[in-house]
Amino acid sequence: MEQSTESVQVTIPPNKGMVSDWASDQKAFKGVPWGKAMMWIFLVSDTFVFSIFLISYMTVRFSTKAEWPNPSEVFALHVGHVSVPLLLIAIMTFILITSSGTMALAVKYGYEKNRKKCAILMFATAVFGASFVGMQAFEWTKLIMEGVRPWENPFGAPQFGSIFFMVTGFHGTHVTIGVIFLFIMARKAWRGDFDTGRRGFFTSQKSNYEAVEIMGLYWHFVDLVWVFIFAFFYLW
Amino acid sequence: MAEGTQQHPLKIYFFVWTLLFVLSAFSYGVDYLQFEGYLRWSLIILFMLLKAGFICAIFMHMFWERLPIIFAILCPCCAILVFVFIMWNESYYTLLIRKLFFMITGS
Numbered sequence: 001m002e003q004s005t006e007s008v009q010v011t012i013p014p015n016k017g018m019v020s021d022w023a024s025d026q027k028a029f030k031g032v033p034w035g036k037a038m039m040w041i042f043l044v045s046d047t048f049v050f051s052i053f054l055i056s057y058m059t060v061r062f063s064t065k066a067e068w069p070n071p072s073e074v075f076a077l078h079v080g081h082v083s084v085p086l087l088l089i090a091i092m093t094f095i096l097i098t099s100s101g102t103m104a105l106a107v108k109y110g111y112e113k114n115r116k117k118c119a120i121l122m123f124a125t126a127v128f129g130a131s132f133v134g135m136q137a138f139e140w141t142k143l144i145m146e147g148v149r150p151w152e153n154p155f156g157a158p159q160f161g162s163i164f165f166m167v168t169g170f171h172g173t174h175v176t177i178g179v180i181f182l183f184i185m186a187r188k189a190w191r192g193d194f195d196t197g198r199r200g201f202f203t204s205q206k207s208n209y210e211a212v213e214i215m216g217l218y219w220h221f222v223d224l225v226w227v228f229i230f231a232f233f234y235l236w
Numbered sequence: 237m238a239e240g241t242q243q244h245p246l247k248i249y250f251f252v253w254t255l256l257f258v259l260s261a262f263s264y265g266v267d268y269l270q271f272e273g274y275l276r277w278s279l280i281i282l283f284m285l286l287k288a289g290f291i292c293a294i295f296m297h298m299f300w301e302r303l304p305i306i307f308a309i310l311c312p313c314c315a316i317l318v319f320v321f322i323m324w325n326e327s328y329y330t331l332l333i334r335k336l337f338f339m340i341t342g343s
Binding site for chain 2: 016017018021022028029030031032037040043044047048051052055056058059060061062063064065072085086090093094097100101103104105107108111112213216217220221223224227228230231234235236
């Protein structure tokens with residue numbers, strides 16, 4: 001296909017080939033680099049992990065006799081004298097979406113082999129992610145000071161604490177790992193590793209811009225999981 | 237073009253980005269305006285699925301993938317719904333047993 005620099009081309013949805021690709025020789029996922037396919041497989045397995053957390057949350061919430069604490073009140077913040085429900089959580093949600101947007105643009109500029117924009121946008125994504133983790137640390141501190149423990153809390157059903165720490169903790173770990181990788185990838189992009197095909201320190205594979213898209217998949221997944229946690233844990 | 241490269245106009249990213257902000261504001265609004273009951277739950281699910289769908293389709297580029305990989309990703313996830321259904325029933329059974337136990341022991 002001819003590559004034009006003037007007008008950006010849109011790929012026509014190639015959403016076809018269900019039977020022919022699966023039945024074809026050697027390769028079922030045509031046009032998908034192996035690293036991307038592996039990341040998708042990892043994300044599917046991670047989806048299962050988070051679903052099991054959320055399903056266990058549903059199970060304990062439905063089966064407890066004690067009143068479930070109202071997250072709207074538990075996570076409220078005081079601004080002056082007014083108590084605003086879920087304020088910090090809302091800010092965290094917007095920050096994660098902002099970071100998802102910058103990551104999507106980083107992937108776009110990665111496709112176009114625009115080294116500087118790609119690196120700067122990934123760096124911005126990492127900074128947003130780090131601020132998200134910081135706010136989560138603040139939230140944990142606040143709740144621990146109020147007496148929330150994995151086995152008890154002053155608001156109601158004791159299962160609330162264990163689910164809160166487990167689900168947000170596991171998600172926070174994912175964000176933290178993502179931030180570390182984003183900083184590494186931003187540095188690689190900035191140094192021009194993806195243009196020169198410099199071999200990676202750990203894998204000794206040649207670097208290229210596919211890595212940016214794979215990083216993007218992971219980061220968007222972290223945002224995707226937060227969408228579900230926000231809906232089921234904080235809003236329900 | 238190299239294998240697997242895609243190019244999309246900036247416009248679509250900014251459109252989805254804005255849309256995600258608006259949908260998040262709506263889902264926060266559900267809590268802020270204190271909607272209750274089925275209205276609350278259906279709105280939460282609706283905004284959640286829309287957000288998840290747009291992130292998956294546009295930001296993760298699933299919309300532009302070929303069907304085999306889309307199915308390889310989405311089909312296993314249907315198993316989760318089965319598990320949700322099983323545990324949903326199980327939790328009501330646990331609650332029933334608990335209530336009976338507390339009634340008999342008087343605690």
